[in-house]
Amino acid sequence: MSQPSEPSAAAPSPMPAPDPLREAFRERGYVAGDALATALRLVVALGKPLLLEGPAGVGKTEAAKTLAAALGTRLIRLQCYEGLDAQAALYEWNYARQLLHLRAAEAGGRPVTDDDLYGPEFLMRRPLLEAISQPTPPVLLIDEVDRADDAFEAFLLELLAEWQVTVPELGTISATARPHVILTSNRARELSDALRRRCLYLWVDYPSRTQELEIVRARLPGISEALAAQVTRAVHALRELPLGKPPGVAETLDWAAALVALHRDHLDEEALRVTLGAVLKLREDQTLARATLERLARG
Numbered sequence: 508m509s510q511p512s513e514p515s516a517a518a519p520s521p522m523p524a525p526d527p528l529r530e531a532f533r534e535r536g537y538v539a540g541d542a543l544a545t546a547l548r549l550v551v552a553l554g555k556p557l558l559l560e561g562p563a564g565v566g567k568t569e570a571a572k573t574l575a576a577a578l579g580t581r582l583i584r585l586q587c588y589e590g591l592d593a594q595a596a597l598y599e600w601n602y603a604r605q606l607l608h609l610r611a612a613e614a615g616g617r618p619v620t621d622d623d624l625y626g627p628e629f630l631m632r633r634p635l636l637e638a639i640s641q642p643t644p645p646v647l648l649i650d651e652v653d654r655a656d657d658a659f660e661a662f663l664l665e666l667l668a669e670w671q672v673t674v675p676e677l678g679t680i681s682a683t684a685r686p687h688v689i690l691t692s693n694r695a696r697e698l699s700d701a702l703r704r705r706c707l708y709l710w711v712d713y714p715s716r717t718q719e720l721e722i723v724r725a726r727l728p729g730i731s732e733a734l735a736a737q738v739t740r741a742v743h744a745l746r747e748l749p750l751g752k753p754p755g756v757a758e759t760l761d762w763a764a765a766l767v768a769l770h771r772d773h774l775d776e777e778a779l780r781v782t783l784g785a786v787l788k789l790r791e792d793q794t795l796a797r798a799t800l801e802r803l804a805r806g
Contacts, residue, residue: 531577536726546709556688561711564755571689575646584648585634587655593662597636625676639682647686653695737774738763750792762786
């Protein structure tokens, strides 16, 4: 009679495979956290739009740019603003070129019909029509969608559902390749539940101090360790103050780059005085923060 075999020792868990997309981001100087890297993978895998919300300057727009670079595809950006309508986001007719064509036809004694004037050669594609006309999926960045009004948001919902638009003179144009869509919002106004249901969602906050130090190192490989650490420490101290415009990651990088350009290898009171405008863009914020920064510069 055979004896029951001893339970074998649990096999060690395999090491997780490196995330190729995350590595591609890192190669381009963008340090993506776990949640953002996963959300971007799902955008590609599921074909769902991703809504990124968070304070200004945390890297939402840059994430879309880096995704396009990592995928080796086009980035098409629609910058939203108050009063933006569907027509401006889709297409315009090139009236100047139509007029030249009309005059040339009249000079040659040729009749001109509407079909002559409203052909594809006179159509100027704006971001949304350009995005659905691509043979391979581009990254479509719909930036600061919270600045557009409710009517445009309703139109956007229809586009994200159907992936086709109608140009009255040309008929219906359907997407040949569905774009990878990233929407960003700074929460200037509340977006509709319908739009949120349509999208994956991620709140993007300021990076941790460790993560921001890693970003500085990745984007400015020549910076000294001491200066990178001082800058990130100072920026995180600034964000704890009641500033009107807290510095984002872009300001951190601008500040560090300014100090490197001035051949500073550490942040002292003099360096702080001459470069403060790279990180704080309001006079009131500079006044409020000066004592804190000087204390940090003195160590």
